[in-house]
Amino acid sequence: xxxxxxxxxxxxxxxxxxxxxxxxxxxxxxxxxxxxxxxxxxxxxxxxxxxxxxxxxxxxxxxxxxxxxxxxxxxxxxxxxxxxxxxxxxxxxxxxxxxxxxxxxxxxxxxxxxxxxxxxxxxxxxxxxxxxxxxxxxxxxxxxxxxxxxxxxxxxxxxxxxxxxxxxxxxxxxxxxxxxxxxxxxxxxxxxxxxxxxxxxxxxxxxxxxxxxxxxxxxxxxxxxxxxxxxxxxxxxxxxxxxxxxxx
Amino acid sequence: xxxxxxxxxxxxxxxxxxxxxxxxxxxxxxxxxxxxxxxxxxxxxxxxxxxxxxxxxxxxxxxxxxxxxxxxxxxxxxxxxxxxxxxxxxxxxxxxxxxxxxxxxxxxxxxxxxxxxxxxxxxxxxxxxxxxxxxxxxxxxxxxxxxxxxxxxxxxxxxxxxxxxxxxxxxxxxxxxxxxxxxxxxxxxxxxxxxxxxxxxxxxxxxxxxxxxxxxxxxxxxxxxxxxxxxxxxxxxxxxxxxxxxxxxxxxxxxxxxxxxxxxxxxxxxxxxxxxxxxxxxxxxxxxxxxxxxxxxxxxxxxxxxxxxxxxxxxxxxxxxxxxxxxxxxxxxxxxxxxxxxxxxxxxxxxxxxxx
Numbered sequence: 001x002x003x004x005x006x007x008x009x010x011x012x013x014x015x016x017x018x019x020x021x022x023x024x025x026x027x028x029x030x031x032x033x034x035x036x037x038x039x040x041x042x043x044x045x046x047x048x049x050x051x052x053x054x055x056x057x058x059x060x061x062x063x064x065x066x067x068x069x070x071x072x073x074x075x076x077x078x079x080x081x082x083x084x085x086x087x088x089x090x091x092x093x094x095x096x097x098x099x100x101x102x103x104x105x106x107x108x109x110x111x112x113x114x115x116x117x118x119x120x121x122x123x124x125x126x127x128x129x130x131x132x133x134x135x136x137x138x139x140x141x142x143x144x145x146x147x148x149x150x151x152x153x154x155x156x157x158x159x160x161x162x163x164x165x166x167x168x169x170x171x172x173x174x175x176x177x178x179x180x181x182x183x184x185x186x187x188x189x190x191x192x193x194x195x196x197x198x199x200x201x202x203x204x205x206x207x208x209x210x211x212x213x214x215x216x217x218x219x220x221x222x223x224x225x226x227x228x229x230x231x232x233x234x235x236x237x238x239x240x241x242x243x244x245x246x247x248x
Numbered sequence: 249x250x251x252x253x254x255x256x257x258x259x260x261x262x263x264x265x266x267x268x269x270x271x272x273x274x275x276x277x278x279x280x281x282x283x284x285x286x287x288x289x290x291x292x293x294x295x296x297x298x299x300x301x302x303x304x305x306x307x308x309x310x311x312x313x314x315x316x317x318x319x320x321x322x323x324x325x326x327x328x329x330x331x332x333x334x335x336x337x338x339x340x341x342x343x344x345x346x347x348x349x350x351x352x353x354x355x356x357x358x359x360x361x362x363x364x365x366x367x368x369x370x371x372x373x374x375x376x377x378x379x380x381x382x383x384x385x386x387x388x389x390x391x392x393x394x395x396x397x398x399x400x401x402x403x404x405x406x407x408x409x410x411x412x413x414x415x416x417x418x419x420x421x422x423x424x425x426x427x428x429x430x431x432x433x434x435x436x437x438x439x440x441x442x443x444x445x446x447x448x449x450x451x452x453x454x455x456x457x458x459x460x461x462x463x464x465x466x467x468x469x470x471x472x473x474x475x476x477x478x479x480x481x482x483x484x485x486x487x488x489x490x491x492x493x494x495x496x497x498x499x500x501x502x503x504x505x506x507x508x509x510x511x512x513x514x515x516x517x518x519x520x521x522x523x524x525x526x527x528x529x530x531x532x533x534x535x536x537x538x539x540x541x542x543x544x545x546x547x548x549x550x551x552x553x554x555x556x557x558x559x560x561x562x563x564x565x566x567x568x569x570x571x572x573x574x575x576x577x578x579x580x581x582x583x584x585x586x587x588x589x590x591x592x593x594x595x596x597x598x599x600x601x602x603x604x
Binding site for chain 2: 041042043044045047048054055057060061062063064065066067068071074075076077078079080081082083086103104106107
């Protein structure tokens with residue numbers, strides 16, 4: 001019998017700590033599939049964030065560094081500049097990348113660092129128990145916005161993909177979602193493209209992945225997928241924001 | 249390079265780092281150390297190495313983390329307020345046991361303070377600075393030549409112990425021009441780093457650079473391992489220098505720039521018949537307490553002279569086990585004490601020795 005579906009080699013055969021219904025597992029798999037297909041595992045170094053994916057280094061069969069909160073793009077810069085022939089990627093959540101680490105991501109992107117950034121946006125701080133994130137939607141209730149996010153005080157959710165696409169140096173910036181099989185296929189293509197761009201030494205690539213947090217949203221996994229579709233995608237439109245001509 | 253060159257301390261430090269095999273340098277501009285990034289921004293590209301001006305002190309130290317974790321010899325530099333910003337990164341680097349060199353050409357504080365020389369980061373450098381139980385090896389040069397020698401040593405110690413090493417200078421040392429001689433480093437082999445994240449090849453287990461240990465027992469074990477390493481460093485890496493201490497009735501204790509001023513004051517005191525001497529810590533951590541304790545075996549008084557409000561005094565008192573009087577004289581705010589001021593202090597102490 002022909003084997004048609006297996007665990008990617010770049011993904012470790014271990015149980016993760018992610019909550020039931022959380023889409024981190026899907027995104028991990030997409031990253032591992034892309035690394036396998038490009039056959040780059042032996043020269044790839046990942047950088048884990050602080051947040052739910054803090055233990056990502058346990059889930060990939062890859063060399064990994066764990067960065068301080070928000071500093072992954074700076075750590076990745078150090079690795080890539082030391083080992084320019086290697087493939088370096090960061091895997092960061094929205095608190096890590098869009099709040100405490102905004103300076104690091106903006107300047108890594110602005111320098112055109114040849115790194116790949118997988119940016120997982122689930123509109124909430126998951127690891128610390130569901131506090132308001134810079135990406136939390138207007139009126140969305142969290143443990144630190146119990147009356148709903150008040151935009152007159154907390155401002156509006158940050159659209160990182162759009163903001164970073166105003167910079168000259170980045171080669172590829174896209175937003176995808178993992179709430180349906182069709183969107184997962186698109187997410188896979190975008191993540192693979194973001195690695196391909198680095199392999200071809202074209203510079204900075206970032207994929208923002210809209211993700212669910214059933215536990216802290218207080219929804220069942222199935223309802224969380226629908227909530228993402230109904231609430232997040234209208235505010236965070238999917239698509240490519242920056243594509244290099246030769247890769248288009 | 250074997251001929252004597254006239255160089256600023258900051259530039260001598262940069263050249264010494266190159267001789268030591270520093271492959272990457274990340275920094276953010278701050279006075280009074282900007283000659284160092286300026287020098288390396290010229291020299292690193294000439295040698296095909298990496299100079300990168302980071303967006304912040306925080307980014308610079310985290311770039312150091314990444315490059316050190318990738319197995320490279322790497323350095324960053326700053327001055328006091330910038331070093332404060334790097335403390336988060338230093339804690340992570342110490343925890344993850346990454347070798348690297350950090351330069352602090354310190355200036356007056358607290359806060360934005362001044363751009364004039366000071367030694368008021370002594371406690372920050374020697375007692376931690378960031379969160380958690382860790383130490384940096386801290387080396388304090390007192391001349392441009394010693395900057396060269398200690399910078400090369402710093403890279404070697406960093407690799408030997410997998411630990412961050414700080415060069416603690418001050419604005420005066422960095423700016424002053426002096427003749428320097430560089431050792432021949434042509435046949436130096438750098439150590440292998442099998443733990444570095446260079447990509448997992450073949451059957452090698454994956455390398456992970458991290459400091460997270462969610463299990464309390466494992467974190468305690470990691471702390472104990474770090475403490476064993478610090479004990480090993482403390483047992484073997486204490487460094488100090490002495491000047492006319494043999495017969496001294498008063499021993500001045502000073503490091504860096506101030507130690508040179510104290511030498512002048514000691515010469516002036518000797519001319520007046522006062523037997524003064526100098527004990528100069530070269531490693532601020534580990535503090536050279538045993539050598540100082542030996543001096544305390546004889547009846548004499550100690551005078552700590554610092555460009556701060558007395559941050560080293562506790563270490564001296566601990567070293568002499570409070571058996572001998574320890575006096576303090578300091579200037580702060582970026583003021584460098586004059587030899588005459590120090591001499592006056594020596595005379596005051598010797599005159600009132602019975603009161604001490």
